[in-house]
Amino acid sequence: MKLLVVEDEAKTGEYLRQGLTEAGFVVDLADNGLDGQYRALSEAYDLVVLDVMLPDVDGWRILQTLRAVENNVPVLFLTARDSVADRVKGLELGADDYLVKPFAFSELLARVRTLLRRGSGQIATDRIQVGDLVLDLVRRRATRAGRRINLTSKEFALLELFVRRRGEVLPRSLIASQVWDMNFDSDTNVIDVAIRRLRAKIDDAFDTKLIQTVRGMGYVFEEPEDQG
Numbered sequence: 001m002k003l004l005v006v007e008d009e010a011k012t013g014e015y016l017r018q019g020l021t022e023a024g025f026v027v028d029l030a031d032n033g034l035d036g037q038y039r040a041l042s043e044a045y046d047l048v049v050l051d052v053m054l055p056d057v058d059g060w061r062i063l064q065t066l067r068a069v070e071n072n073v074p075v076l077f078l079t080a081r082d083s084v085a086d087r088v089k090g091l092e093l094g095a096d097d098y099l100v101k102p103f104a105f106s107e108l109l110a111r112v113r114t115l116l117r118r119g120s121g122q123i124a125t126d127r128i129q130v131g132d133l134v135l136d137l138v139r140r141r142a143t144r145a146g147r148r149i150n151l152t153s154k155e156f157a158l159l160e161l162f163v164r165r166r167g168e169v170l171p172r173s174l175i176a177s178q179v180w181d182m183n184f185d186s187d188t189n190v191i192d193v194a195i196r197r198l199r200a201k202i203d204d205a206f207d208t209k210l211i212q213t214v215r216g217m218g219y220v221f222e223e224p225e226d227q228g
Contacts (some may be wrong), residue, residue, distance in 0.1 A: 001046040002026045006036030008054050019105050033057030045073050047115055052079040067094040074115040106157035106179050128163050131223040135163055155198050162221035171218040
């Protein structure tokens with residue numbers, strides 16, 4: 001699926017482009033309102049992530065222009081202003097959702113997927129299975145060997161990242177940027193603690209361990225062929 005991100009803050013824009021690309025989307029990035037409006041009108045996108053406060057043409061006007069020509073692409077607004085009036089204005093103009101900065105990438109990704117399901121009636125993958133572990137992306141549930149595993153939203157986001165990137169060694173910095181917010185300090189032990197808790201839920205009661213530590217590099221999620 002193809003997404004357009006319109007964001008004038010270079011660091012935030014690149015962070016979103018990279019994160020959404022790694023989540024499996026094709027992403028175009030526009031760093032100003034004029035370019036964003038031109039792309040949104042001239043190309044076909046499945047969803048637009050649109051910053052409200054842009055220096056030339058703001059997000060409100062871009063959305064008005066899209067709806068005026070009956071372009072009903074789903075739009076997720078990003079804004080630093082958390083006021084009821086702004087949210088109401090965005091929704092009245094035809095926005096589909098509204099996310100206040102700063103935000104966790106996991107929340108943005110969940111909202112993007114929800115809007116895509118709502119808009120097209122389908123999503124690339126609603127269910128992912130690795131061995132006896134099954135993730136239901138719609139209900140945000142996990143089971144292993146038929147046993148329901150109760151996970152927090154962060155634990156589910158962490159497990160989903162591992163499953164989608166299975167077989168790859170994921171450094172702590174990547175895990176931090178994908179599951180926690182963009183300014184997360186990966187020098188703390190929060191990542192290790194979170195993974196320890198996730199392991200306790202999905203690995204400890206089973207002979208086959210799915211989350212492996214790669215010393216000095218990070219973690220890898222895979223199903224070893226010779227375990228057990």
